[in-house]
Amino acid sequence: MKKKLIAGNWKMNGGLSANEALIHALRSGLPATVACQVALCVPSVYLAQVQSLLTGSGFDLGAQDLSAYEGGAYTGEVSAAMLRDYGVRYCLVGHSERRQHHGETDAMVALKAQRALACGITPIVCVGETLAERESGAMEAVVKRQLAAVIHVNGHCISEIMVAYEPVWAIGSGKTASAAQAQEVHALLRAQLKAASSQADRVSILYGGSMNAANAAELLAQPDVGGGLVGGASLKAPDFLSIIAAAR
Numbered sequence: 001m002k003k004k005l006i007a008g009n010w011k012m013n014g015g016l017s018a019n020e021a022l023i024h025a026l027r028s029g030l031p032a033t034v035a036c037q038v039a040l041c042v043p044s045v046y047l048a049q050v051q052s053l054l055t056g057s058g059f060d061l062g063a064q065d066l067s068a069y070e071g072g073a074y075t076g077e078v079s080a081a082m083l084r085d086y087g088v089r090y091c092l093v094g095h096s097e098r099r100q101h102h103g104e105t106d107a108m109v110a111l112k113a114q115r116a117l118a119c120g121i122t123p124i125v126c127v128g129e130t131l132a133e134r135e136s137g138a139m140e141a142v143v144k145r146q147l148a149a150v151i152h153v154n155g156h157c158i159s160e161i162m163v164a165y166e167p168v169w170a171i172g173s174g175k176t177a178s179a180a181q182a183q184e185v186h187a188l189l190r191a192q193l194k195a196a197s198s199q200a201d202r203v204s205i206l207y208g209g210s211m212n213a214a215n216a217a218e219l220l221a222q223p224d225v226g227g228g229l230v231g232g233a234s235l236k237a238p239d240f241l242s243i244i245a246a247a248r
């Protein structure tokens with residue numbers, strides 16, 4: 001069975017000395033054997049520092065966004081090839097904070113996933129509905145539309161992506177989807193991937209949204225939950241270590 005992935009999303013947090021302290025605490029608190037894979041998705045400016053701090057740790061390096069373009073006159077953007085230069089293995093694409101604050105459309109997210117794949121980086125495609133969408137009964141249509149755009153552009157290599165189901169109402173809110181709610185959506189996404197590719201079983205679907213030390217084990221035990229995308233709790237070593245321990 002594929003190992004679960006626990007990916008920390010630091011968002012716009014960190015600093016040279018804080019990063020060093022956090023990674024030191026994670027490395028010294030990690031048991032000798034860990035059943036899951038672990039990645040840290042850090043702000044781009046810290047990739048070089050974190051790459052070096054993670055040497056020999058077994059943790060993978062992740063980024064939080066990348067450009068939809070290959071290179072050139074796109075001031076402020078960071079390309080997939082640049083991320084690859086720093087050993088980035090995973091990159092979040094279409095996080096709801098980017099859709100919300102930076103106007104990222106489904107089409108842009110699909111292109112970003114394509115750019116990542118072209119450079120050998122696994123895109124973690126984030127999908128999820130807002131509270132209003134869930135309450136109006138649109139949850140299924142929204143998450144399927146978001147994933148369909150990525151399948152449409154990346155069809156032939158769709159089994160190389162990862163997906164993160166992150167209900168927007170659960171992100172940073174302390175409200176977690178129940179294990180049953182998470183499993184329901186993961187099963188929908190799994191069925192959509194299966195309809196697109198015979199290799200869809202290879203795609204891990206992570207859950208994200210206020211995952212913490214107390215709720216991780218139950219969420220991660222759901223049959224279609226292949227790991228966790230962890231925001232706030234990834235910034236506290238004891239909490240992140242407990243989530244890692246819960247991923248079997």
Ligand code: PEP
Pocket residue numbers: 009011166170171172173174208209210211229230231232233
């Ligand atoms: C996230 O930002 O992807 C996330 C899941 O955040 P939090 O765990 O803080 O809800």
